[in-house]
Amino acid sequence: MTLLPRSLFGRTLLVLAAGLLLTEVATQAVNFFDRGSGVYRLAAQQTALRIAQAARILNRLSAEQRPQVIEEMNGPTFSVVLSSGPVHVGKGFVEHDRYERPLAELIKLYLRSEWSTSVQITSLGRESRPGNYEAIDSSPLEQWIARHFYFILPGTYSIVSQIGLEDGTMAVFYARIPQEPLSRLESLLPRLLLALAIFMLIGAVAVRAITRSLERLARAADQVAVDPEGSPLPEHGPSEVRSVINAFNRMRLDLRSYVLERARMLGAISHDLQTPITRLRLRAEMIQDAHVRAKFLRDLDEMEAMTGSTLEFFKSLGNDTQRRPLDVGALVGSLCEDWSETGREVILQGVPRSPYNSHPRALRRCLDNLVENALRYGNRAQIGIEDDDASLRISVRDDGPGIPEQELERVFEPFFRLEESRNRDSGGTGLGLSIARNIARWHGGDIHLRNAPQSEGRGLIAQLVLPRSAARAVR
Ligand SMILES: Nc1ncnc2c1ncn2[C@@H]1O[C@H](COP(=O)(O)OP(=O)(O)OP(=O)(O)O)[C@@H](O)[C@H]1O
Ligand SMILES: [Mg+2]
Incomplete structure (x- = not known):
């Protein structure tokens, strides 16, 4: 069992949807990381500016004024501690080292002075514990993400910047790096669904147009079985479909002329055989031995009957090449009458609903x-007519011996007769x-x-x- 849709329409739409989904997810991922690092760069600049400004303010204040101002400055993402010397800070991830130097340069630029400035980016661990920056108690996955996509995990890092003020005091700043909020992912689903809906709608219209041409072609192929002389299929649709229709129309004409040609040839052979058979008959009459003559004439009778039947069959097809609506009820009726007149028992039951093209x-x-x-x-023969939307069925039933099951198909072979009938x-x-x-x-039908x-x-x-419709139920 396959989960793939069966129709070309379904499959094409599925491929389109899968393609769109993949593209959208990939684009979102690229966007997310790209924007994330952009936000990080901007935020880092802001943080540097804030640290530099705070340091310059603290530098101007007296030792007594500083604690009050620091109290005002401190918040959840930014805090200052004054110390007499450098504070020891735990080493963060090596991946972050390359950001430390440019950040220190930036702070220096904003400070507009040559005070000693150092920057270290360090992990806070799952619980932020100021004063203990060495602790890294995050999970391995968090650490992996933190190393490579530092901006995803909120509140995991701190920029620790130590600036030596003019009076020798060391101002230690702890600033959290703002993160790109993950909540942006939530808007992804509705946007994806919207894009999918638009895409599917346009795709469905386009694919439908193509599959409709194919469906017409399939119907026409069915129709050939029912009516080989039908009119050619109009060539519409995209060029590929048009060329298939064109090839199909040509094939249909070729097929038809091939069948007709074969029929004509067989008809001609049967016709031409009649003259030599007649000549043979005349010559056979001259055979002296009555027994041999009778055998000869019997064989000739058989040959004549064969060519006669063949000829009549092709005549019956060849003379009316066009079908026309026929009252099959009347046809069967007159057939019954003809047989009844010869004294045979033929009964008819049922009538067709409408004329049949034949x-x-x-x-x-x-x-x-x-x-x-x-x-x-x-x-005796009992004829029954049944008619519905799918087919017109005419059955002929007799009271004879029937045919052994294994011979039911073989009796259709030309010149095949059952032993008893011979x-x-x-x-x-x-x-x-x-x-x-x-x-x-x-006529597109069959005999069973x-x-x-x-x-x-x-x-x-x-x-x-x-068959009444082009449905292929009859084969
Ligand atoms: N209604 C039937 N009941 C029994 N056997 C049948 C019946 N119809 C056909 N058969 C068998 O099938 C054979 C083939 O039938 P088919 O009509 O093709 O040839 P035929 O009747 O022998 O000759 P003809 O060409 O004159 O019709 C017959 O010879 C006969 O043995
Ligand atoms: Mg027969």
Whole structure:
């Protein structure tokens, strides 16, 4: 079982959606890191400026005034401590070392003086513990993220900057690096859904147009089976589809002319064979030995019957190349009448709902062959007509011996006859069923044979199925 949609439409949309989703996620990731580092750079500049300004203010104040001002300055992300000498700060990640020097340079630039300035970026650990900057109690994953994407984890780092003021006091600043808030991810989903919806809508319209052309083509291919003489398919759609339709139309014409050509050739052979057969018959009459002569004439009769049937079959197809709406009920009715007039028992039940597009002579011949078989191998024929949207079905049932199950298909082969019928010398050539099936298939239909169920007595049921729609239910 596959989870892929079955239709081209579904599959194309799926590929489009997957492509869009991947692109969107990748773009968001790039954006996120890019913007994150941008925010970090800006924030670092702001922090440097703030540290420099605070140092300059503290430098101007007397030792007594400083604590009060420091109290005002201190906050959750920024604090100052005064000390008599440098404070020991734990080493942070080496990845951060390259940021320390430029930051110190920047602070110096804002200080506009040559006071000793050092900067260290250090980890605070999961719990920020001022005064204990050596502690790193974050998880390995947090540490990994912290090393490479320092701006993602909020409140994990502190910039510790130590500036020596003019009176020898060391001002130690602890400033948190502001982080890019992760909450931006929350807006990702609605935006993604919106993009997906727009994309799917446009994609669906475009893909639909293509698959519609293909569907038309598939329908036309079905239609060829039902009506080989139908009009060619109009060439619409994108160039690729147009060229497929064009090739298809050409193939259909080739196929048709091939079938007609073959039919004409067989017809011509059968026709031309009649003259030598007649000549042979004349010569056979001269054979002295009555026994041999009779055998000769019987073989010639058989040959004549074969060429005659073949010829008639092709005539029935060749003469009306165009189909026309036919009242099949009336056709079957007149067929029954003709057989009844010869004293045979033929019963008709049911009527078709509407005329059927067909070759009248061919269809008559097809049904006549079935009725002829029923009357030849049984005593009476019972014809039933059923009609619905899918197909028109005409069944011919007899009360004869039926056909052994394993031979039900073989009897359609040309010149194939069952042993008993040969012995009965019933005079058939074994072409009737193959001609009938040929005609049925020429109409896109078929003939099915089955033996009547035991409970209903013996007999054979031959059913002619003619499709009403292009659906391929008949093959
Ligand atoms: N209704 C039937 N009941 C029993 N056997 C049948 C029936 N219809 C056909 N068959 C068998 O199938 C064989 C082939 O039938 P088909 O109609 O093709 O040839 P045919 O009847 O022998 O000759 P013809 O060419 O004159 O029709 C027959 O010879 C017969 O053995
Ligand atoms: Mg027959």
